[in-house]
Amino acid sequence: MVFTTTYRDGSKPDVAIIGAGLSGICAAIQLQRQLNVSATIFESEAEIGGTWATNTYPGCGSDDRSYLYNYSFAPNYDWTRKYVPQAEILGYLRNTALRFGLYSNHNVLFSHRVTRMQWDDSLQKWSMDWVNTLTGEQGVHEADVVIHGKGLYKTPRIPRAFDSFKGEKWHSARWNHSVDLTGKRVGVVGSSASAIQLVPSIVDRVDSLFVYGRSPVYISPQFDSPFSEITKALFHRLPQVHWAFVLFWTYIMDSTYLLYYRLTWYSALHRGLMYFVTWLHRLIQVPDPALRAKLVPDQLLGSKRTALSNAYYPALGKDHVEYFREEIVEVHEQTIMTGDGSTREMDVLIFATGFDIPCNFPSGQWIGCDGEDIAAGWSDQGGAFTFYGVMTLKAPNFFMIWGPQSGSYHQAITGDIEAQVMFMIRSLSFMMKGELSVIEVTEHATGEYMDLVLERRAFAVPCAAPSPTSSGLQTRDEEDFEEKTNEQQPLVRKALVGTGPCFWNGSCAEFRRRLKRVDLEKVFNGVGR
Secondary structure, eight states, rough: OOOOOOOOOOOOOOEEOOSSSHHHHHHHHHHHIIIIOOEEEEEESSSTTTHHHOEEEETTTTTSGGGGBBTTTBBBBBBSSSSOHHHHHHHHHHHHHHTTTHHSSSHHHHHHHEEEEEEEETTTTTEEEETTTTOEEEEEESSSSSEEOOOSSBBBOOBBGGGGGGSSSEGGGOOOOTTTTTEEEEEEEOSHHHHHHHHHHHTTSSSSEEOOOSSOOOOOOOOOOOOOOOHHHHHHOOOHHHHHHHHHHHHHHGGGGGGGGGGGGHHHHHHHHHHHHHHHHHHHHHOOHHHHTTTSSSOOOSSSSSSSSSHHHHHHHTEEEEEEEEEEEEEEEEEEEEESSSEEESSSEOOOBBBBBGGGSSSSSEGGGOOOOOHHHHTTTTOOOEEOOOOOOOTTEEEEEOOOTTOOOSSSSSHHHHHHHHHHHHHHHHHHHTEEEEEEEHHHHHHHHHHHHHHHHHBOOOOOOOSSSOOOSOOOTTTTHHHHHEEEEOOOSOOOOSSSGGOOOSSSSHHHHHHHHHOOOHHEEEEEE
């Protein structure tokens, strides 16, 4: 495809990218490759990498096959194994950024956090307030186009009730490497992906380990193995073999989206098989009937992502480990009490409680045209109203990567990110070819997509909202969001933001195909220069 890379006068739009993780890196590289456009990149951390840079807890690694994290334009033939540790994915991202000249081709501002964005109707630009997190310096940056690439896993979710805990405490996404856990009494709150990875990694170092998980998830075996040197040499020598290998596993793993459907006959086999596999895995790995009963999920298969682990269940079965399914009712000093009256004193408390997804679009910090508070509008109407998770109403020239109503539960998100970035590339080319200063998605196009989302959602397994402790232990920065979204709303295109329901319900292949076929002439309103 041939893209228009400049306006008729030779100028290009000023582009700003928020975030330099998997999404931001992809956007920056493709802007340069496809349109020869340089961007200003705001990254709140000290280096690129996003969630793979900030999550450094013991055992952190991929829960999808490593080669599914490849960008299509930057295949990696040297993954060491099928499921790799965090450092290897981070290394791939940073090497890819260097290889494609991200540092030299773009203005990358590290330790710069964007605190507010507002569309200026008169200037037809976005005004972005920023702060340097190291020096406290503040400033304003103006951009014709903004690309939001922060992703979903940015703001840690920490229940307020644990503020009173007096020992050492931290979230798994902000691991405190200065504290040695050897010989300490450690508590872990949470029972999903990060807990399942970190518990086996610390269990043999601690004196005692208390795991609090009210909502255990379904866990299946992880069939991991290293890549031989012969296999890697073959990939290097015959890239077509690597391409076919990745394509094969992409479609195999994409078929697992059927696990998240419950009302269709064609998903019955997938779901029945996975119920059996997870039941057998639990039966074999947890010989203690009492512990095994505690680990039986009480939600439907597919309401949360199915985890992979061969080490989590054996770790919980060790003599110095206790698992609590009961509600946490009190936190005092360094002691936690559960609903059955059990109290345990600990030196360190670790939160594996996930992320506050709504905080990626906070009310009052994203103001669109006509002074519209976009995030507040989403909350008032009961959920995010987007077009393929990449654009929304009242936000001209604003693109999201992995925004609400996009992405998947069942597969690495890299392919969807690339599809959304290429939609953005097509849109900017359309903008320059048509001599447009502003493009905004139409209400009709957005409504049609949301109708499709809701149609699919009728067949999907209801998503279980994160509940690491109890409904009474509310997390920071989510009270206002919950108060608004829990109100009774008209059942019209209602789609919650923040947990599973913000994902696309369907195969990744279909999502990418639909987005690629969008007729830009029909979905955009434009304003000439």
